[in-house]
Amino acid sequence: MSTFLKRIMRSNLDESEVSKLTSSFDTIGGIVILRIPEALADKRHMIGSTILDNIKSARSVYMQTSPIAGDHRTRKLELIAGDDNPVTLYKEFGCRFKVDVEQTYFSPRLSTERFRIANLTSENEVVTNMFAGVGTFSIIICKFRNVRKVYNLDINRTAHELSVFNSSLNRMEEKIECLCGDAKELVNSHTCGKSDRVLMPLPEKARYFVKDAVNSLKDRHGIIHYFLHVRADSKKSALEIGRFETEDSFG
Numbered sequence: 001m002s003t004f005l006k007r008i009m010r011s012n013l014d015e016s017e018v019s020k021l022t023s024s025f026d027t028i029g030g031i032v033i034l035r036i037p038e039a040l041a042d043k044r045h046m047i048g049s050t051i052l053d054n055i056k057s058a059r060s061v062y063m064q065t066s067p068i069a070g071d072h073r074t075r076k077l078e079l080i081a082g083d084d085n086p087v088t089l090y091k092e093f094g095c096r097f098k099v100d101v102e103q104t105y106f107s108p109r110l111s112t113e114r115f116r117i118a119n120l121t122s123e124n125e126v127v128t129n130m131f132a133g134v135g136t137f138s139i140i141i142c143k144f145r146n147v148r149k150v151y152n153l154d155i156n157r158t159a160h161e162l163s164v165f166n167s168s169l170n171r172m173e174e175k176i177e178c179l180c181g182d183a184k185e186l187v188n189s190h191t192c193g194k195s196d197r198v199l200m201p202l203p204e205k206a207r208y209f210v211k212d213a214v215n216s217l218k219d220r221h222g223i224i225h226y227f228l229h230v231r232a233d234s235k236k237s238a239l240e241i242g243r244f245e246t247e248d249s250f251g
């Protein structure tokens with residue numbers, strides 16, 4: 001992927017411009033999302049059209065104009081080529097997901113992590129996904145493991161509605177219960193003492209929900225997948241910092 005973007009742009013940009021291009025971009029169903037540096041902003045429509053011409057499955061190209069931010073973890077997008085429709089169908093490990101790349105958080109880059117967690121899950125478990133988004137982790141878990149039940153919690157109404165839709169789309173509506181609201185409140189009202197496993201895929205804020213995650217577990221025992229961002233020079237020191245910060249959050 002990294003050289004692909006630069007290669008296709010060589011017919012329209014000179015070498016110094018090509019060197020300024022970011023090397024990565026995301027393809028989500030029919031949508032391509034990329035960042036374009038300020039120095040190439042006036043060429044964004046040409047860059048978008050070139051991508052459309054070279055990626056058969058693409059029908060819309062969006063430029064990301066803000067970082068992922070806010071409670072809903074969304075980003076601002078500007079259409080630079082194709083149809084202005086941020087809703088698409090994305091496929092992963094044989095599952096299908098309706099995704100709105102503007103109104104909800106979604107990243108195809110987490111697919112390996114979703115598969116890893118699904119493989120760690122055992123038959124018959126009750127899983128609470130505290131920050132479920134459009135339901136990706138939960139659906140991948142149900143695809144690979146015969147779990148008893150999954151609770152999908154999310155505060156973003158659009159993400160919640162898509163997670164309801166995606167559960168039915170993948171015929172998992174009997175196993176997955178989707179609840180819209182703040183995870184703190186929903187754990188107390190619906191999942192307290194019920195879960196064998198809790199997922200906390202909100203690295204920016206997971207530390208504020210540790211007590212709730214523990215309360216969600218059966219007899220306060222079970223497995224919590226705690227996500228956090230760490231800055232480190234190497235994988236080894238990332239693991240050390242991560243362990244230290246996790247111990248600090250769990251007290």
Ligand SMILES: C[S@@+](CC[C@H](N)C(=O)[O-])C[C@H]1O[C@@H](n2cnc3c(N)ncnc32)[C@H](O)[C@@H]1O
Pocket residue numbers: 071072073105106107110130131132133134135136137153154155156159181182183184201202203
């Ligand atoms: C990084 S996204 C994770 C999405 C999903 N797990 C995935 O991988 O596609 C974090 C999600 O947490 C939700 N969220 C943020 N604060 C929340 C809260 N207090 N209670 C419930 N959900 C929350 C956001 O709406 C967002 O969908």
